Amino acid sequence: MSLDPVLSRIDADLSAATDRLFDLLRIPSISTDPAYKSDCDRAADWLVADLASFGIEASKRPTPGHPMVVGHVKGDGPHVLFYGHYDVQPVDPLDLWDRDPFDPAIEDTAKGKVIRARGSSDDKGQLMTFVEACRAWKSVHGALPCSITFFFEGEEESGSPSLIPFLKANAEELRADVALICDTGLFESRVPSIITQLRGLCGEEITLTGPDKDLHSGMYGGAAMNPLRMLARILGNLHDDDGRIQVPHFYDGVPELPEEIAAQWQALGFDHTAFLGDVGLSEPAGEADRSALEMIWSRPTAEINGMIGGYTGDGFKTVLPSKASAKVSFRLVGTQDPHAIRRNFREWVQDQLPHDVTASFKAHGASPASQMETSHPAFEAARAVLGAEWGHEAAFTGCGGSIPVAGYFKSILDMDSMLVGWGKDDDQIHSPNEKYDLESFHKGIRSWARILEAISR
């Protein structure tokens, strides 16, 4: 089946495709807020109907939370599973939006046309690039070039509580040769990027207790142990002067980057000055002997994500607090074991506690890093064809964040994931005024058409 008429069809149909996306964007499917439960349901129904509209049999599948959508279509060639999510982030603070987040519009900007709406980039717009590519194939050739399972989730923005049970309960139905996940972006907003390694995450909340009630620092100051002082002292020791993390055995399982990948990353010519300059910074703050790209893609981190204790309102209160707490997270790479790191962190804290201070801990998630097995032909096929669409050779890259679904596909379905997406750095996902470039939408659809053709050869 030839590609060119599919690409022409995509170009001709862009305006209608945009209208369809707008229909989906109008549904405020905020998964974390129970007030929008029926809207999540409505978004799932919309997807089932949209797949049906070009002949894909799909159904809404209940979970204890929001429904999944699963559709299947048979074709020659390999079997791929496509994953996207139809739920979106909350929109507050609403007053920072320049328009109703659920009233999508095309806007002309200095950088070109954008689709402005909550979910335009994360992830409804991205999800629909794949759907539209399939629609165009079907309309031109009457069939798709390979077998496809469509798998849409409605809880990605609220921790995916139903995902693991659903994957386990439907493993046979969902297993494919490879998963395609469209929830990421272009490297530096221009280079098509196939993510082959994702950092893991271990989240930990620590609360130190000193006195059993808040004290007045005039009466007790000097004699009473202040847990804020100890929390600052302990967490102030988390890194040494060179930015190395001091929790014992922390670096167990952290690999050096293979030379081949290191060379590819080097070739990307990452402009860390611009990357950091965008957020008001100038110098990479991680381990002294690492490049900025390593710091965000292939090196582990320890960060304090939140800290609170004592009086934090206006003015001043000379209180010695009873408690102080912090949220700490570790980004993990290689074979670092999140559970071992949690254990070692807790011991390391306990070992530093002085008399009269006790620590309690709360676990907040633990996922190991993912390393994709890129030997599946889909990876090289995709890399080979994306350059033609974007004018830049595609690269295998890392991702500093965690995309847990890729890990679950591997551990539960024994299926590797190819993560590729068309988002740009300034899409403002999770923030007010989220947008998706019309270019991302259009070239994204064309990209999927190219990838489907390449992996089906």
Add this chain to the structure above:
Amino acid sequence: MSLDPVLSRIDADLSAATDRLFDLLRIPSISTDPAYKSDCDRAADWLVADLASFGIEASKRPTPGHPMVVGHVKGDGPHVLFYGHYDVQPVDPLDLWDRDPFDPAIEDTAKGKVIRARGSSDDKGQLMTFVEACRAWKSVHGALPCSITFFFEGEEESGSPSLIPFLKANAEELRADVALICDTGLFESRVPSIITQLRGLCGEEITLTGPDKDLHSGMYGGAAMNPLRMLARILGNLHDDDGRIQVPHFYDGVPELPEEIAAQWQALGFDHTAFLGDVGLSEPAGEADRSALEMIWSRPTAEINGMIGGYTGDGFKTVLPSKASAKVSFRLVGTQDPHAIRRNFREWVQDQLPHDVTASFKAHGASPASQMETSHPAFEAARAVLGAEWGHEAAFTGCGGSIPVAGYFKSILDMDSMLVGWGKDDDQIHSPNEKYDLESFHKGIRSWARILEAISR
């Protein structure tokens, strides 16, 4: 004028004195909350009327905030000024009170009868012990044994914004031989205690800024500077391993305790195990080579009173915050200069800042320590007679907190202050279920009668 009939009169009049205090306690004179402005006014009116009821000419004196009450009575002998405050702390959380905080009652407890109400101990009950002693003198002898200026403030619990201007504007009228201040307590709830040294205070708020917006730790974690990490690191260095404060020149002006005072404190047999045990602690947490009493009375401190940054709600958010801030206070002794300490602290912080982190500071008050000149005969006179009332010899003690009015009396009116009071450690001032022992009220009145007699000899 003989003392015994005055003491008998006080005993006979206790029930009526309690009723009068209840009238005052019923007025919710919360100075910090504008909703209670007219109540503060009403409390001032009540005091003017109460002084008038036994022949003291007094008036309500307007300020930009709540009014002062000033009254004068001429007598033979020395001239004393008595200071107390009629305003009270807010009462929230109201649901932790066992009764309406402004519906006073006598309650029987395992430790004896108590007056339960907001302000019963801090400071309406204490203030009225002096007023009742004067009333009894007047009623028995038709006159007072010395000249007295009554000076009641209505803004003590909200930072006394009008106090300095009022003292300056009325210096001639208010100056006396010595000030008597009743806003403190018995040492270990039993030993009458004349406070001769008060710590000063320097409050400082520090905000560190890293990136110019909050960042996602997946995208930026490792490469971006996290201001929470730096704040923990810097404030974790505030003390060395022996509890010494590491800000340069911090100990300039910190005196060693005179042997005579050290001996008096030694004789108090301070039970630091009980003092700390009451709040769930076991060991003094200050400088390694100092006693617990020194730590709270005569040694300077540095404490983190509040700290906040990043995500501090339920659950977890992998944010790298743009800002992190802390409130830090220093309790000062001897001739430590609060302004120099502020300057040195700021420099010390600046010197530790890495690239890409900026610090801003906000000053929150600065008052030097106060050391009373105990050569005025009132001090020895009071110390000599209080033992008879309380069954324990009175002591010259220190106070870890700051009572700024004593410093202002010295600096503006060149008048030393004798701080003596009848509160107990479990009075729960500033907290729900505040109380004042009926014994404190009764013996407090009798104590003032004894002190007035002794200093008028």
